[in-house]
Amino acid sequence: MANDLLFGIQTNGIKHADADPMPDVRTRFRMVKEAGVFDYxxxxxxxxxxxxxxxxxxxxxxxxxxxxxxxxxxxxxGLLERNVKLGAELGSLVHNTQIKLRHADGHVVTDDEVMAAYLDAAELGDRYGCVPCFEVHVNMWSEDFPRVATVARMVEARGVEFNMTLDHSHVIFKIDNPHEQKIFGTDAKVASGELVLNPFRPGNVIEEWVTSGWVKHCHARAAIPNNPKNTLAHHPDGSVGRGIQYPFKRPKPGEYHAEWDETLLEPWKEGIRILMRHHASDRKAKLGQISTEFIPNPDYGGGCTYSLFEQAIACVGWMRETWAEIRAGA
Known part of the structure; x- marks a missing residue:
């Protein structure tokens, strides 16, 4: 059925603590299979x-x-074409596509350039049968959130379907986060009402992307408003991780560097509910899957001692229950 929904895991998160060695590929597949909650x-x-x-x-x-x-x-x-072709060879239906903020010559990519790149990527998707989905992500063109709708509508005006990957942790962690909101003048856009980050408020940006029918793929990594910076990991320039990951289930004592409060996850959970409510009633229903992505990089879980894999399992358990409830209500 078009409104089915599968749940998977990004393989960088198939490990426990960050310091643990990454299991070999076939061991990771066995771990996922034995967990019994993932489809892919x-x-x-x-x-x-x-x-x-x-x-x-x-x-x-x-x-x-x-x-x-x-x-x-x-x-x-050329790398994008090779990866889309490889994705098709492996049986992938979608290719999550992050476009960096700056062009190879150093300038900030323009909306016209991103649109042109999207149109070229869409042709690759048609050719190979693996659909590129442009992702909302920090350090990419799409971190300036209003640009996503601008480019999407430019693409649609040319008669091409716009497909994106929703990773709303990148939205949630900026709520009530003065430092992060200075980037791209997000604070001014929030103050003027041009941009609504809170998923419980009407007209929020997550709902705009979802109800416009753009979301074909989703990454699920929990985050909270004003998410604690990841002081356990540093970038090469010495700066600490931006903090775009929060344990989904309660970590054991000493496993997380800040206080943990389950109620703070509600805005992130509401982003998932918005997506699922739309998908359950969407006649076109192009969303096919949600991948957990609890990962160890500096901006996320670098230095963590909680289990990334156990967090993904717990998150999928909640998403399956939530999807069943929403689907039954629809």
Whole structure:
């Protein structure tokens, strides 16, 4: 059925503490299978791991339904084509596509350039059968959130469907976050009413993207308003992680560097509910899957001692229950 919804996991999150070694590919597939809650894995593997991914998928019966990578315009167009082609070879239906903020020559990419890149990517999707979905993500063009709707409508005006990946943790962590809202003048846009971040308020940006019918893929990584910075991990320049990940279930004592309060997850959960409510009643229903993405990078869970994998399992458990309730009500 078009309104079915599958739940998977991005393979960088198939490990426990950050300091633990990453299990080999086939072990990760077995871990996912044994967890019993995931329908697929999400990954565009490195070339030297492709055969291991194929073998892991065959051994466990878990498809590689999605993948993704990040790209610099003016330099990585060939890489995008190779990855979309590889995704199709692996059986992926969607390719999560991050477009960096700056062009290869250094300038900030324009809306026209992103639109042109999207149109080219859409042609690749038609050619190979794996659909590129442009993601909302920090450090990318789409961190300036109003630009997403601008580009989407430019694409639609040319008769092409716009497909995006929703990762609303990048929205949620900016709520009530003065430092993060200085980026792209988000604070002024919020103050003027041009941009509504809070998913409980009418006209919020998550709802705009969802109800416009743009979301084809979703990454689920919990975050809270004014999410604590990740002081456990640093970037090469010495800055601490921006803090775009919050444990979904209560961590054990000493496993998280800040206080944990389950009630603070409600805005993030509401973003998932908005997506699911729309999907349950959407006649066109193009969303097919949601991938958990609790990951160890500095801006996320770098340095963590809680289990990334256990957080993903708990998150999927809640999403399955929530989807069943929403679908029954619809």
């Amino acid at each position: 894995v999400d990954k565009t593997p490195d070339p030297d791991q492709v055969e291991d991914f194929k073998a892991g998928s065959a051994e466990t019966g878990l498809p590689i339904r999605a993948g993704g990578w990040f790209y610099e315009l003016g330099g990585d167009e």
